[in-house]
Amino acid sequence: MSSTLLYEFIIPLLKVAVVAIYPMLMVIVMIWLERRVVAWIQSRIGPNRVGFQGVLQPFADAIKLFFKENIMQCGADRFIFNVAPVIVLWSALLAFTFVPLGGTMQIGTYNLNFWVAESPVGLLLILGISAISVFGIIFGGWASNSKYPLLGGLRSVVQILSYEIPTGLAVLSVVFFSESMNMIDIVKKQQEMGVWFAFILPVSLIIFWISAVAETNRCPFDLPEGESELVAGFHTEYSGLKFGYFFMAEYAHMVLLSSVVVVLFFGGWLPPFPNVRFLSFLHKVPGFIWYFVKIMFFLYFYIWIRGTFPRYRFDELIKLAWKWLVPLSLLNVMLIALIKVL
Amino acid sequence: MAFKEIELNMGPQHPSTHGVLRLKLAVDNEVVLRVEPVVGYLHRGIEKLCEHHTYFQITPYTDRLDYFAATQNNLAYLLAVEKLAGIEVPKRGQYIRVILAELQRLASHLAWIGFNANDIGAMSVLLYGFAEREGILEIFEEYIGARLTIHSLRIGGVPHDLDAKIISMILAALDSIPARLKDIEMLLSDNRIWKHRTQGVGVIPADEALALGLTGPALRAAGVRWDIRKNIPYSSYEDFDFDVPLGTNSDVYDRYLVRLEEIRQSVRIIRQAIAKLPGGESRATVPKILKIPAGEVFHSIEAPKGELGFYIQANGSEKPERVKIKVPSFINLQSLERMCRGYLIADVVAILGSLDIVLGEIDK
Numbered sequence: 001m002s003s004t005l006l007y008e009f010i011i012p013l014l015k016v017a018v019v020a021i022y023p024m025l026m027v028i029v030m031i032w033l034e035r036r037v038v039a040w041i042q043s044r045i046g047p048n049r050v051g052f053q054g055v056l057q058p059f060a061d062a063i064k065l066f067f068k069e070n071i072m073q074c075g076a077d078r079f080i081f082n083v084a085p086v087i088v089l090w091s092a093l094l095a096f097t098f099v100p101l102g103g104t105m106q107i108g109t110y111n112l113n114f115w116v117a118e119s120p121v122g123l124l125l126i127l128g129i130s131a132i133s134v135f136g137i138i139f140g141g142w143a144s145n146s147k148y149p150l151l152g153g154l155r156s157v158v159q160i161l162s163y164e165i166p167t168g169l170a171v172l173s174v175v176f177f178s179e180s181m182n183m184i185d186i187v188k189k190q191q192e193m194g195v196w197f198a199f200i201l202p203v204s205l206i207i208f209w210i211s212a213v214a215e216t217n218r219c220p221f222d223l224p225e226g227e228s229e230l231v232a233g234f235h236t237e238y239s240g241l242k243f244g245y246f247f248m249a250e251y252a253h254m255v256l257l258s259s260v261v262v263v264l265f266f267g268g269w270l271p272p273f274p275n276v277r278f279l280s281f282l283h284k285v286p287g288f289i290w291y292f293v294k295i296m297f298f299l300y301f302y303i304w305i306r307g308t309f310p311r312y313r314f315d316e317l318i319k320l321a322w323k324w325l326v327p328l329s330l331l332n333v334m335l336i337a338l339i340k341v342l
Numbered sequence: 343m344a345f346k347e348i349e350l351n352m353g354p355q356h357p358s359t360h361g362v363l364r365l366k367l368a369v370d371n372e373v374v375l376r377v378e379p380v381v382g383y384l385h386r387g388i389e390k391l392c393e394h395h396t397y398f399q400i401t402p403y404t405d406r407l408d409y410f411a412a413t414q415n416n417l418a419y420l421l422a423v424e425k426l427a428g429i430e431v432p433k434r435g436q437y438i439r440v441i442l443a444e445l446q447r448l449a450s451h452l453a454w455i456g457f458n459a460n461d462i463g464a465m466s467v468l469l470y471g472f473a474e475r476e477g478i479l480e481i482f483e484e485y486i487g488a489r490l491t492i493h494s495l496r497i498g499g500v501p502h503d504l505d506a507k508i509i510s511m512i513l514a515a516l517d518s519i520p521a522r523l524k525d526i527e528m529l530l531s532d533n534r535i536w537k538h539r540t541q542g543v544g545v546i547p548a549d550e551a552l553a554l555g556l557t558g559p560a561l562r563a564a565g566v567r568w569d570i571r572k573n574i575p576y577s578s579y580e581d582f583d584f585d586v587p588l589g590t591n592s593d594v595y596d597r598y599l600v601r602l603e604e605i606r607q608s609v610r611i612i613r614q615a616i617a618k619l620p621g622g623e624s625r626a627t628v629p630k631i632l633k634i635p636a637g638e639v640f641h642s643i644e645a646p647k648g649e650l651g652f653y654i655q656a657n658g659s660e661k662p663e664r665v666k667i668k669v670p671s672f673i674n675l676q677s678l679e680r681m682c683r684g685y686l687i688a689d690v691v692a693i694l695g696s697l698d699i700v701l702g703e704i705d706k
Contacts (some may be wrong), residue, residue: 229690
């Protein structure tokens with residue numbers, strides 16, 4: 001009886017708690033990492049005073065944000081203005097439900113799965129839920145009753161809509177191979193085939209990654225908040241913890257999309273060369289560590305790009321999506337379909 | 343999409359208007375229809391203040407014009423005063439002035455590259471530019487004790503001679519700057535995004551640039567060979583061998599290339615000046631109370647931002663009757679609307695950056 005309670009109720013509840021807290025922890029890690037790595041790229045030192053090597057800096061920032069005054073200017077739509085940051089953060093956190101953070105671990109007789117929910121259309125759900133964040137951005141931009149946020153909001157609509165298409169097409173080519181939209185099955189298929197999809201579908205990987213950077217509004221596609229043009233874009237008028245929500249959501253989205261890239265193209269929790277016999281000792285390392293190492297690479301990649309590239313201009317951004325990525329991904333999907341049929 | 347024309351206030355508090363400039367933009371969606379610069383937020387009445395101070399006391403005020411190139415402002419003012427008073431600066435003093443002025447040009451251009459790159463989104467370059475500028479500021483600190491508004495020149499010459507330590511510091515800085523320029527070029531010059539953002543943006547034909555009074559690197563990027571250091575040499579610039587880089591397309595990219603090349607040419611000038619540094623005095627003897635007989639003078643120099651000229655009217659006393667400063671940034675700002683019309687909001691930032699304005703100079 002007690003074991004049923006444990007397996008059916010307590011463990012799932014703990015898993016939900018872990019999955020809700022995990023993106024937040026990653027946000028803290030990322031804020032610190034980003035500031036230190038960008039500082040290193042720019043031959044600066046970066047925050048190194050609060051705690052060992054500045055690791056407590058994100059907490060100091062959070063405390064500061066917490067005590068900031070919440071300003072709402074005249075004419076703002078009170079309800080939508082307040083609900084916008086919640087939508088953005090919520091959409092990022094909810095999507096983690098379907099992300100496998102590791103494989104299955106056997107503890108005694110119990111098989112512990114490192115995911116909260118398994119759905120036959122998990123991939124679709126993740127993309128759909130994370131795309132809801134665009135509503136938060138539009139609402140925030142529109143409800144602010146200010147011109148810079150309005151322009152930022154308008155930009156983000158066009159940007160995210162444009163980049164949804166190459167994302168969808170890149171994902172489609174993965175689904176051709178995995179024959180499933182279940183995130184766990186996609187990883188298992190890669191184990192079965194003995195190769196990460198990144199090596200079979202490099203073009204899809206590149207298209208997906210570019211679109212992922214664009215969808216998270218990160219440099220060089222950070223147009224909705226391009227600080228040198230639109231001051232801070234859609235969140236110009238936000239202060240205090242409401243701004244903090246947008247800020248956390250950006251990082252949570254980065255973690256989410258890095259996880260999706262890792263699952264789709266880099267074998268999720270699988271070690272490199274999962275079926276090569278003399279490398280089988282790599283399976284001794286728990287799956288969630290492999291997963292973590294891989295997403296850290298992509299999160300680092302985000303920062304690296306930010307430290308290197310200038311920002312795209314709006315028309316160039318749209319041109320890149322519609323004149324390059326969409327035709328290229330269409331061609332890619334057709335080729336893969338053809339190969340699959342033959 | 344039908345969209346109402348909206349008026350957008352860019353500044354005076356905006357991250358990339360380089361101070362307290364306010365631009366009234368009329369935009370249709372993101373396309374700029376009109377630009378109206380509103381200036382005066384930093385007005386301190388320097389021209390009027392000059393009328394109440396002696397010729398010696400005015401020099402530090404000129405530091406506050408273009409605070410990124412204080413020595414250049416000093417030089418323009420002092421050359422005008424010396425021309426009016428008939429003071430001959432010794433050759434060594436002139437050479438040291440050239441060294442300091444060119445170091446200041448390097449500092450100004452390096453900061454500019456950083457600012458413009460940051461406006462376009464490449465934030466690392468800002469720090470690279472400033473790291474090199476820091477080395478130059480340290481030289482000034484060693485020479486005069488100050489870093490920004492340094493008041494490093496005096497009527498009749500320079501306050502101190504250059505000692506061996508400063509010369510070795512200068513040579514070290516000159517060695518590290520070209521290496522850093524290579525880094526910056528590697529990040530920007532062939533970068534697709536950078537080219538998209540700068541090539542063909544903010545184009546102004548040479549004849550219109552001349553009609554609007556554009557000077558400095560922005561004019562040379564339009565292909566007009568006008569560098570006062572070459573055309574009307576002052577302070578012994580005729581002794582040095584240097585090229586005047588010219589652009590062809592008159593866009594933001596060419597302004598960037600012209601400034602990069604000007605940095606290299608400044609390095610060349612400083613190396614020559616150090617190598618050929620003549621002996622003797624570095625400052626002429628100037629009376630403690632300088633009374634200039636009635637008369638007027640205009641003298642202009644090639645400051646990092648363009649032509650910087652001082653018109654001084656003397657009335658026989660130790661204070662000038664009237665000082666009028668022709669500042670490059672203010673006049674260059676006129677051409678902003680011509681350059682921005684029809685481009686996007688993001689381009690306004692890039693174009694404004696490419697003009698290299700300093701509000702201390704515009705508002706005086």
